[in-house]
Amino acid sequence: MTHPSRRLDDDVHQRVRLGVxxxxxxxxxxxxxxxxxxxxxxxxNLGQHLRVLEEAGLITSTKDTAGQRGRTWVRITRKGxxxxxxxxxxxxxxxxxxxxPTDAETPRPxxxxxxxxx
Amino acid sequence: xxxxxxxxxxxxxxxFGLIYLGMAPLALVVHRxxxxxxxxxxxxxASFLTARHYRRRGDSDGxxxxxxxxxATSIAMTVGGGVASVTGFRLHSLFLNSTGPFLVVTAxxxxxxxIARSTFLLIDALIMAAVCAAATPIANGDNRVxxxxxxxxxxxxxxxxxxxxxxxxxN
Numbered sequence: 261m262t263h264p265s266r267r268l269d270d271d272v273h274q275r276v277r278l279g280v281x282x283x284x285x286x287x288x289x290x291x292x293x294x295x296x297x298x299x300x301x302x303x304x305n306l307g308q309h310l311r312v313l314e315e316a317g318l319i320t321s322t323k324d325t326a327g328q329r330g331r332t333w334v335r336i337t338r339k340g341x342x343x344x345x346x347x348x349x350x351x352x353x354x355x356x357x358x359x360x361p362t363d364a365e366t367p368r369p370x371x372x373x374x375x376x377x378x
Numbered sequence: 379x380x381x382x383x384x385x386x387x388x389x390x391x392x393x394f395g396l397i398y399l400g401m402a403p404l405a406l407v408v409h410r411x412x413x414x415x416x417x418x419x420x421x422x423x424a425s426f427l428t429a430r431h432y433r434r435r436g437d438s439d440g441x442x443x444x445x446x447x448x449x450a451t452s453i454a455m456t457v458g459g460g461v462a463s464v465t466g467f468r469l470h471s472l473f474l475n476s477t478g479p480f481l482v483v484t485a486x487x488x489x490x491x492x493i494a495r496s497t498f499l500l501i502d503a504l505i506m507a508a509v510c511a512a513a514t515p516i517a518n519g520d521n522r523v524x525x526x527x528x529x530x531x532x533x534x535x536x537x538x539x540x541x542x543x544x545x546x547x548x549n
Contacts, residue, residue, distance in 0.1 A: 294440030
């Protein structure tokens with residue numbers, strides 16, 4: 261059985277990218293400004309990570325040119341949801357491994373008393 | 379149901395609370411078995427208002443949540459309530475005719491609370507069930523429906539206010 265860390269996806273397993281997918285998984289779509297504010301990153305940094313995710317097919321982005329300022333809306337794809345679920349599952353398994361009791365903590369069975377022989 | 383979607387549930391709760399508030403006097407005036415036109419008009423209006431609210435909120439917040447779950451649910455609840463009412467009428471069951479529709483809504487809220495793991499919605503469902511139980515002894519069907527409608531209106535509007543306050547704390 262492979263260690264769950266081997267199932268972590270490099271496209272997903274990055275702070276901003278994981279945050280983007282997690283945020284988008286709960287909504288229909290979010291705009292660039294909202295993602296930037298929620299994840300506490302800069303325009304350039306977020307733009308770079310969104311490009312990575314889009315090239316991997318995990319999100320789609322559309323530009324809305326209505327109004328004075330155009331807005332970029334971002335939406336998670338089905339592939340993105342699957343990738344996120346796999347990442348979450350792998351992380352859960354890693355947590356389970358870390359939190360499992362070690363040998364030193366596993367209670368030893370109490371030895372039964374035997375008559376001493378000298 | 380995402381946390382974001384739960385945070386905006388106060389609006390459809392408010393709308394449905396007002397619909398029940400309007401239903402109460404109408405049940406006494408036009409008779410409880412003639413409320414179908416009222417529900418048709420209010421359902422269409424409520425759907426339009428909810429869709430517009432979510433669209434506007436999405437534009438201002440930069441986060442859009444889907445409207446269709448609310449629309450589908452409100453349609454399903456209304457149709458289910460109508461079926462219960464008509465079935466009760468045909469079977470000459472005052473309970474099914476007068477309380478059945480409200481129990482359908484209660485069941486939906488119970489299901490929501492489990493899916494969304496929402497204590498708010500669970501409490502709403504329990505109070506709704508209590509309203510139905512408290513109204514059961516009322517012998518007159520129209521009076522029973524009006525009482526249940528008032529009770530449901532109170533629950534929905536109070537819940538909407540509390541959830542709006544809680545949601546404001548999320549931002």
